Amino acid sequence: MQLVLFLCASFxxxxxxxxxLFVVREGFFALSMFGADLFFGHVWDTNINxxxxxxxxxxxxxxxxxxxxxxxPLGVSTAIFIAEVLPFSVRDLVKSIIELLASxxxxxxxxIGLTFIVPAVAAIFGLNxxxxxxxxxxxxxxxxxxxxxxxxGEIIASVPKEYKEASFGLGATKWQTIKNVVLPISKQGILxxxxxxxxxxxxxxxxxxxxxxxxxxxxxxxxxxxxxxxTIPSIIALQMGEAAVGSLEYSALFGLGLIxxxxxxxxxxxxxxxxxxxxxxxxxx
Amino acid sequence: xxxxxxxxxYFSTLGIPLIICMLAFFWIVYTLSTGATTLSWDLVTxxxxxxxxxxxxxxxxxLLGGAAIIAGPIGVxxxxxxxxxxxxxxxxxxxxxxxxxxxxxxxxxxxxxGFTFFARQIGLGISLLTGWLTLALMMLxxxxxxxxxxxxxxxxxFKEAALGLGATKWKSISSMTLSAAFPGIVTSVILGMARIAGETAAILFTSCVFxxxxxxxxxxxxxxxxxxxxxxxxxxxxxxxxVIFGMALILFSIITSFALVAIILRTYYRRRQLWLR
Numbered sequence: 001m002q003l004v005l006f007l008c009a010s011f012x013x014x015x016x017x018x019x020x021l022f023v024v025r026e027g028f029f030a031l032s033m034f035g036a037d038l039f040f041g042h043v044w045d046t047n048i049n050x051x052x053x054x055x056x057x058x059x060x061x062x063x064x065x066x067x068x069x070x071x072x073p074l075g076v077s078t079a080i081f082i083a084e085v086l087p088f089s090v091r092d093l094v095k096s097i098i099e100l101l102a103s104x105x106x107x108x109x110x111x112i113g114l115t116f117i118v119p120a121v122a123a124i125f126g127l128n129x130x131x132x133x134x135x136x137x138x139x140x141x142x143x144x145x146x147x148x149x150x151x152x153g154e155i156i157a158s159v160p161k162e163y164k165e166a167s168f169g170l171g172a173t174k175w176q177t178i179k180n181v182v183l184p185i186s187k188q189g190i191l192x193x194x195x196x197x198x199x200x201x202x203x204x205x206x207x208x209x210x211x212x213x214x215x216x217x218x219x220x221x222x223x224x225x226x227x228x229x230x231t232i233p234s235i236i237a238l239q240m241g242e243a244a245v246g247s248l249e250y251s252a253l254f255g256l257g258l259i260x261x262x263x264x265x266x267x268x269x270x271x272x273x274x275x276x277x278x279x280x281x282x283x284x285x
Numbered sequence: 286x287x288x289x290x291x292x293x294x295y296f297s298t299l300g301i302p303l304i305i306c307m308l309a310f311f312w313i314v315y316t317l318s319t320g321a322t323t324l325s326w327d328l329v330t331x332x333x334x335x336x337x338x339x340x341x342x343x344x345x346x347x348l349l350g351g352a353a354i355i356a357g358p359i360g361v362x363x364x365x366x367x368x369x370x371x372x373x374x375x376x377x378x379x380x381x382x383x384x385x386x387x388x389x390x391x392x393x394x395x396x397x398x399g400f401t402f403f404a405r406q407i408g409l410g411i412s413l414l415t416g417w418l419t420l421a422l423m424m425l426x427x428x429x430x431x432x433x434x435x436x437x438x439x440x441x442x443f444k445e446a447a448l449g450l451g452a453t454k455w456k457s458i459s460s461m462t463l464s465a466a467f468p469g470i471v472t473s474v475i476l477g478m479a480r481i482a483g484e485t486a487a488i489l490f491t492s493c494v495f496x497x498x499x500x501x502x503x504x505x506x507x508x509x510x511x512x513x514x515x516x517x518x519x520x521x522x523x524x525x526x527x528v529i530f531g532m533a534l535i536l537f538s539i540i541t542s543f544a545l546v547a548i549i550l551r552t553y554y555r556r557r558q559l560w561l562r
Binding site: 001005026080081086094099108112116203209236240245260267269 | 292295299300302306309317358362370380388389391393398405406429483485486489512515520529537543552
């Protein structure tokens with residue numbers, strides 16, 4: 001029986017390994033054609049069969065950064081507020097609503113973004129089309145706030161009560177205690193939650209495909225959030241249906257999948273390490 | 286505890302983001318609920334060939350159910366291993382990390398993998414079965430983590446009682462710990478189902494088509510689903526009518542009812558488990 005249980009547990013390793021293997025296998029054709037250009041080439045154009053992921057990488061990163069810029073302040077302060085200020089009686093209810101926010105599917109976020117936020121952005125900034133990097137960042141930020149709130153909330157709530165009481169005992173106010181005791185102890189956990197949120201933002205597909213405009217080009221200037229962009233996952237989702245199996249385009253899309261896999265793998269592993277060091281640190285302290 | 290007026294202001298400011306989140310949630314619920322006017326029993330039960338949604342709704346439920354049947358048992362057994370059997374060593378650490386990493390793989394990559402591995406390499410084609418396997422991969426980490434938590438909550442004295450009577454380790458765990466943890470385990474499976482019910486990117490190239498003649502007759506046939514049809518209607522067909530709101534509302538209701546049941550069950554059992562200790 002123990003062997004069966006062990007096999008079930010190691011399923012995740014096998015799945016990850018197979019994923020990497022098969023994505024690399026299918027992407028090999030494009031990789032051998034373009035080499036490093038597949039990752040860092042400037043042109044992604046189906047018409048001339050050139051596939052360089054840099055514009056998409058740019059799109060993913062700028063949208064992810066924009067979403068974080070909104071979600072970090074909102075998410076972290078929400079987490080602090082729930083854990084430290086909100087009365088115990090409503091805490092579970094509020095947490096549940098945040099969790100429901102997380103379970104709204106991305107296709108619905110995309111649809112609502114397309115129906116309301118896209119026209120709003122167009123009207124506010126006087127653009128022809130409101131499908132821009134900013135729009136995608138706004139939609140994504142709402143989608144990743146629950147991730148940040150959920151995890152940093154748990155970390156903040158797990159700060160030992162004795163630490164806070166010691167601080168109160170020294171005459172510190174509640175605000176000072178949060179700032180000087182709670183936050184420094186939980187900062188690594190909060191960092192990990194932000195990293196997981198970023199990982200989710202980078203991998204988000206359907207909602208972004210609906211609101212980002214899907215133009216595979218680096219905006220000029222690059223920090224212009226009001227230009228349409230395409231991201232790695234959105235291009236995979238939009239082009240996979242048309243790409244003939246075995247074609248260069250098909251293979252290049254798997255190359256994109258490989259990039260995404262590597263990025264999220266690194267982010268998750270780092271987040272894991274940060275959480276672990278946080279656990280060790282607070283035990284020592 | 287000293288709390289002066291300035292701090293009151295600080296804390297109130299801190300609460301504003303929470304209010305924004307709550308407002309966003311209720312606004313989304315309100316917006317979707319306007320789709321209710323387009324819905325009727327007739328529309329929901331009419332075949333998609335005649336403009337209804339029947340096959341999409343049933344297809345969504347088929348996809349969910351199958352994925353849960355695959356990921357549920359594997360996830361629970363994996364959780365039992367991790368909590369009750371796993372030695373505290375390097376391999377366990379790697380398994381642990383692999384589960385976290387699997388949870389973080391973007392759904393579109395899981396979809397790519399499902400297409401090349403299940404649909405083409407194994408030869409299952411674009412089918413319900415391919416969708417089940419692909420979605421099960423996404424559900425697995427959620428089920429494992431939830432079941433782990435549920436199993437850890439059961440006091441060791443439960444299985445020790447059985448061990449003391451001479452039962453084997455597995456017998457004690459399965460008859461005592463697992464049955465006590467059962468509600469928590471079910472909760473984690475339901476939560477996993479809620480998380481994948483609206484999943485679009487993973488089924489985009491693995492199991493769905495825009496229109497079928499009736500429901501799939503075998504697991505090897507493709508299936509329709511609400512999420513997939515919403516995505517295609519909006520991005521490819523360019524449909525913007527009120528009917529879309531109706532479809533989105535049904536999808537939202539299915540997911541929210543799953544999530545709500547899971548959250549309520551979990552809150553209830555967490556409180557009860559606290560009493561146990």
